[in-house]
Amino acid sequence: MNSIILLSVLGLGNLFLGFRRSNRLLLPAAMLMLAVVFGVNFLDWGTSQSFFNDMLVVDNFSVAFTGIVVLTALVLLPFSQKYAQDGEANLAEYYSLLLFSLVGAIMMVAYNHLLMLFLGVETLSIAMYVLAGSDKRNLRSNEAALKYFLMGSFTTGILLFGMALVYGATGTFVLRDISFAVQNPVNASLTPMLYIGMLLMFIGMGFKVSAAPFHFWTPDVYEGTPTFFTAFMSTVVKAAGFAAFLKLLVQAFPAASAQGVWLPTLTAMCVLTLLLGNVGAVTQTSAKRMLAYSSVSHAGYLLIGLVAFNGQLEGASANGLFFYSLAYSVATVASFGVLKLVADARMREDYNGLNGLAKTNPLLAFVMTVAMLSLAGIPLTGGFFGKFFIFSAAVENGYIGLVVFAVVMSMVSIYYYLRPIIAMYMRDAEDETTAPPVPVTGFQSAALLLLALLTVVLGVLPGLVAGIL
Amino acid sequence: MLTVLLLLWPVAAALLLHFFKGGAARVAAFGAALVELVLAAYAAFTFNSNHAGQFSYNLNWIPSAGIQFAVGMDGLSLLLVLLTAFLVPIILLAAFRRNFENESVFYALVLFMETGLIGVFTAQDAFLFYFMWEVALIPIYFLAGVWGGVNRAKVTFKFFLYTIVGSLFMLAGFVYLYFQTGASPDGLAAHNSSLASFYNLNLPVETQMWLFWLIFAAFAVKMPIFPFHTWQPDTYTEAPAPATMLLSGIMLKMGIYGCMRWLLPVVPLGVDRWQNLVLILAIIGIIYGAIIAIRQQDVKRLIAYSSLSHVGLMIAGVFSLTHIGLQGASIQMLAHGVNVVGMFFIADAIERRTGTRTIADLGGLTRQAPVLTVCFLVLLLGTVALPLTNGFVGEFLLLEGVFEYNAWMGAVAGVTIILGAVYLLRMFQRVMLGPDSSFTATFTDLTGAELALLVPLIVLVFWIGLFPGTFLHLSEGSVMNILNEVVKR
Structure with missing residues (x-):
């Protein structure tokens, strides 16, 4: 709760800082704020408190996921340095929007009332709609913002419609009361309405986390959005979205009768997401589009964590989701960070733009390699244990076929995650003028090293965070 | 404890090598490999051939899942650790004959791989074994891919894909076996993955028949056995000489060792079939x-x-x-x-x-x-x-x-x-x-x-x-x- 208040106040403060017309202070200020929020967030560890008449509940689950989203934003910020150097006029607004969107993300992981879920989703999304179009003079950025906004607001409408139907059937917005009403229906003729409402909410959530078949916006929007914000979109939105999704399943629809409806639905979505995400990524020539499809495919792996549901916000399923989200966020920020630096210097985002990077910038190449190996799920990196925990949770619940399919898909993924590595280490740039050394500030190097170190620590000593929930 | 030292020393040396350049890096890498050889020789001299597992060390690696960092050596492990520790300095000496770009990185990768190899030969926990199996793969992929011949990108890609797909099958087999085991010794987790509990599973013959192929896939690719060998001649040819020596001299023994330790006694009825x-x-x-x-x-x-x-x-x-x-x-x-x-x-x-x-x-x-x-x-x-x-x-x-x-x-x-x-x-x-x-x-x-x-x-x-x-x-x-x-x- 403290983190929500702090972030809102600090976000406003950041806006006022923008009046000074000096960009130099903004980045350190924003980072300091996030570091403070990150620390304060963990003061709530081990306590379970509810706020605003039970509309928000802060427990270990919400604290853990808040930790992920705040940490992600914190390590991402150094990659916005170029905005300050270029004298971007609206930098303060960007940072404030990021901080406000984090407020939305935290509401999504701590809600106990569907209204809070809706507010969280909207707070997060509206900031994202604006930031997607922040490169105002770029046609693709405009296109991305428009696409994201039109489709996003449409699906938010569907989400809201679903909530309304669930309310109609159960007479409540509070998660536990919904769960009670599902198990003890007052009027059996309303049951179809309840499940239709539930499935409509899944559509809304599926869109936010870019799960197939609601993922079609992802590649275009990711590609058009300035890379800095793409990184934010593909990590914070996804981590918060899946935490909210799991909460919805565990606290509102754990009943066996409801599971009979949503398990096949989610399993089908999961298979489709894995298939379309991985196969889509294989055919890309742009590294950024590949990462967009890869983000779709990771939604598929995370959906396995939902399918392996155990009725609690602790145990194998929740811990698997937590570990996976953390490892995925760290690796994704690292890969988008490197890609942004390279794209800024070389003006291209395809694989060939990475050619010869190992010679000109060994550090960038190394961090990108660690990130790719982690996303591919190779041991020594956090991504391996993320997949390991999620898959074993699913095997434990008997979803062997699903896991076999997911393993085959992650074999496919090795193909496209190796392509940047091959470009960086085994191909030479055509000539020096088109592939100059990429300028990296000390701040950014430190952030990249931290990300690589985190990935390796998660991959070597997973016991540090595995099983904390 | 000696086993842990054998495992940690090369990787520590690999990290320290970052601070050496050119000729100094050669001397440092070679010195580190010699120290490792001395350690291995010491292990051989103090080894008592009447006992099974020696120099054992256990650490609760992932307590919530019952996975142990368990290492130890019996005679077979020791033999292969000796082979590794003996060949690595020789391979490093061979590498000095050529002037590779970024030498210190090259030698660091070789030493890093030594940790993976020794880990494979000493692991007493299935997931640790798999982990080390891949730790040995990553450096050799870069050694062959970055410093190799003209076709290196294509050839090493095939090599990486073959081996990783094979080892994922093995991992799947291990995960299945893991869920058949009983609670971990400390009672924190419902299952454990120690070698001993895998030996005591007594699964029905039908299960063992398909489990055999899951586990064997990784070893079959690594050794390699016909018809899983197609990556091998190309990779040996394209890789720089030291990497080829690592692949053929030590790495293919991982497959044979794996069969002896993790296949025959784990799924004996499957092997029989x-x-x-x-x-x-x-x-x-x-x-x-x-x-x-x-x-x-x-x-x-x-x-x-x-x-x-x-x-x-x-x-x-x-x-x-x-x-x-x-x-x-x-x-x-x-x-x-x-x-x-x-x-x-x-x-x-x-x-x-x-x-x-x-x-x-x-x-x-x-x-x-x-x-x-x-x-x-x-x-x-x-x-x-x-x-x-x-x-x-x-x-x-x-x-x-x-x-x-x-x-x-x-x-x-x-x-x-x-x-x-x-x-x-x-x-x-x-x-x-x-x-x-x-x-x-x-x-x-x-x-x-x-x-x-x-x-x-x-x-x-x-x-x-x-x-x-x-x-x-x-x-x-x-x-x-x-x-x-x-x-x-």
């Missing part, structure tokens, strides 16, 4: 590799195919499930490691001087390089399995093991010795004897440093050939234990 099929594949590999080797024009490719043929015999020995066959495989792993590293070094020495590896371009090296000729001949005869050399002991025991299982198979597998002599002596004749060619006119003999590198190898060729008991004695107990586990059910 598929034993015949694997033996037939192994024997096809023996003949196939040898026949293709005869036709090769490239020295490196020829050695690659000969290696395929020799590995086939080791697999056949292991799957004969006889005491003598397993013992033969243990000692042949050592012998093959020594011989193949020496052979690849000589191939590289010739290539550095002449700029070619094509057999037709070479000839008449004896006259300019008598010392090289002698060294080459000794290693070659070791590979051909001439009595008194190391290859003889290993291949004799292996063939006897296969013969004990099935006389016909033994007879066919025996062809390997004849065919081996054909392709190796033919190569020797065309490279070392005969008229000079334009490439070989200015050939120079081995330098002192090169000779210093080959001498330990040659000493071992005779040592293992004349006194095999030193090494057979080490693995005796482990082989007995493995076979006891296999026949228990």
Whole structure:
């Protein structure tokens, strides 16, 4: 709760800082704020408190996921340095929007009332709609913002419609009361309405986390959005979205009768997401589009964590989701960070733009390699244990076929995650003028090293965070 | 604790190597590898061959999942740790002959890989074993991919994909086995993944039949056994010489060791069902590799195919499930490691001087390089399995093991010795004897440093050939234990 208040106040403060017309202070200020929020967030560890008449509940689950989203934003910020150097006029607004969107993300992981879920989703999304179009003079950025906004607001409408139907059937917005009403229906003729409402909410959530078949916006929007914000979109939105999704399943629809409806639905979505995400990524020539499809495919792996549901916000399923989200966020920020630096210097985002990077910038190449190996799920990196925990949770619940399919898909993924590595280490740039050394500030190097170190620590000593929930 | 030290030292040295540049990095890397050898030798001297697991160390790695960081050594592990610790300094010395870009990174990767290899040979927990298995793969992928030949990107990509897909199958098998086990010793987790609990599973035969292939997939690709071998000749040829030595000298032993430790005793009933099929594949590999080797024009490719043929015999020995066959495989792993590293070094020495590896371009090296000729001949005869050399002991025991299982198979597998002599002596004749060619006119003999590198190898060729008991004695107990586990059910 403290983190929500702090972030809102600090976000406003950041806006006022923008009046000074000096960009130099903004980045350190924003980072300091996030570091403070990150620390304060963990003061709530081990306590379970509810706020605003039970509309928000802060427990270990919400604290853990808040930790992920705040940490992600914190390590991402150094990659916005170029905005300050270029004298971007609206930098303060960007940072404030990021901080406000984090407020939305935290509401999504701590809600106990569907209204809070809706507010969280909207707070997060509206900031994202604006930031997607922040490169105002770029046609693709405009296109991305428009696409994201039109489709996003449409699906938010569907989400809201679903909530309304669930309310109609159960007479409540509070998660536990919904769960009670599902198990003890007052009027059996309303049951179809309840499940239709539930499935409509899944559509809304599926869109936010870019799960197939609601993922079609992802590649275009990711590609058009300035890379800095793409990184934010593909990590914070996804981590918060899946935490909210799991909460919805565990606290509102754990009943066996409801599971009979949503398990096949989610399993089908999961298979489709894995298939379309991985196969889509294989055919890309742009590294950024590949990462967009890869983000779709990771939604598929995370959906396995939902399918392996155990009725609690602790145990194998929740811990698997937590570990996976953390490892995925760290690796994704690292890969988008490197890609942004390279794209800024070389003006291209395809694989060939990475050619010869190992010679000109060994550090960038190394961090990108660690990130790719982690996303591919190779041991020594956090991504391996993320997949390991999620898959074993699913095997434990008997979803062997699903896991076999997911393993085959992650074999496919090795193909496209190796392509940047091959470009960086085994191909030479055509000539020096088109592939100059990429300028990296000390701040950014430190952030990249931290990300690589985190990935390796998660991959070597997973016991540090595995099983904390 | 000694095992942990053996594991941590190379990786620590690899990290420290970052602070050295150029020549200093060479000295530091070599020094670190020598320290590792001393540690391994110390382990060998204090080893008590009457006990099973020694130098054990346990740490709760992932308490919530019952996964332990459990390492330890029995005779078989020790043998392979010794082989690794002995070959790595030699491979580093061989690497100094060439000037690689970013030397310190190159040597750091070699040392890093040493940790992975030793981890594979000492792991006592299934997931730790898998983890180390991949730790050994990542550095070799970069060693071969970054410093390799023209086609390196394509070839190493295939290599990486083959091995990782194989090992994912193994991981799937381990995960299945894991869920069949009981609670972890500390009671924190519902399952555990220790080697001992895998040995005590007693799964039904139908389950073991498919589990066998899941686990065997990783080993089959790594060794490699026909028909999973297609990555091997290309990768051996394209990789730089030190990486080829690591691949052929040490890495392929991971597969054979894996079969002995993690396949035979874990799914004995599955092994029983598929034993015949694997033996037939192994024997096809023996003949196939040898026949293709005869036709090769490239020295490196020829050695690659000969290696395929020799590995086939080791697999056949292991799957004969006889005491003598397993013992033969243990000692042949050592012998093959020594011989193949020496052979690849000589191939590289010739290539550095002449700029070619094509057999037709070479000839008449004896006259300019008598010392090289002698060294080459000794290693070659070791590979051909001439009595008194190391290859003889290993291949004799292996063939006897296969013969004990099935006389016909033994007879066919025996062809390997004849065919081996054909392709190796033919190569020797065309490279070392005969008229000079334009490439070989200015050939120079081995330098002192090169000779210093080959001498330990040659000493071992005779040592293992004349006194095999030193090494057979080490693995005796482990082989007995493995076979006891296999026949228990």
